[in-house]
Amino acid sequence: MPYLGxxxxxxxxxTVARDLIGVELVWHGCAGVIVETEAYTVEGDPACHTATRPSAREFVKAMPPGAAYVYFNYGMYWLFNLHVKGGSQDGLILIRALEPTRGIPQMQQRRQREKPRDLCSGPGKLAQALGIDGTHHGLPMAGRGRPAGCGLIQHAATPHEVVTDIRVGISQAVDYPWRFLSAHSPHLSVKHGKVKLPKV
Known part of the structure; x- marks a missing residue:
């Protein structure tokens, strides 16, 4: 199967955040099917990094579509995003959860967990399971410069029922229904309808 361009x-x-559900993320011998994403728009979204971080605005301006946007969250976890650019709305898409498909023993070793459900059911978990860190910020995941053994593959089989929900763990624009989920996946970070809103 060819990699996405x-x-x-x-x-x-x-649209891209929705269409990524069911796509396989391949990463240096490990892989997983994307079952949960969150979209953040460059314009009009106070929860997007571009609203407060000049470095994020520069990234969006300079980097090509499909580039990896990787950042350290709460001084604890690396989070992996994909850059979207050139359509009606530019933005960043957080990959929140995967269903592991390849390289599971390596993921188990990195996570120190055995059950597949515990390997990639959250954005910090999946980055740890795949071995993603800050050195991968800006890595092309599509097109020119994409490294061998990394990329995204669209599989024709196994359609997913995609549902939408509010985003997780943010304090602004909390009501935007911009989280996309494979409805019946056991690998989600937070099940549909279960996000707890921040206390006012």
């Missing part, structure tokens, strides 16, 4: 990421960020 840059044109996949040159569309509206909400």
């Amino acid at each position: 840059t044109s996949f990421f040159q569309r509206d960020v909400l």
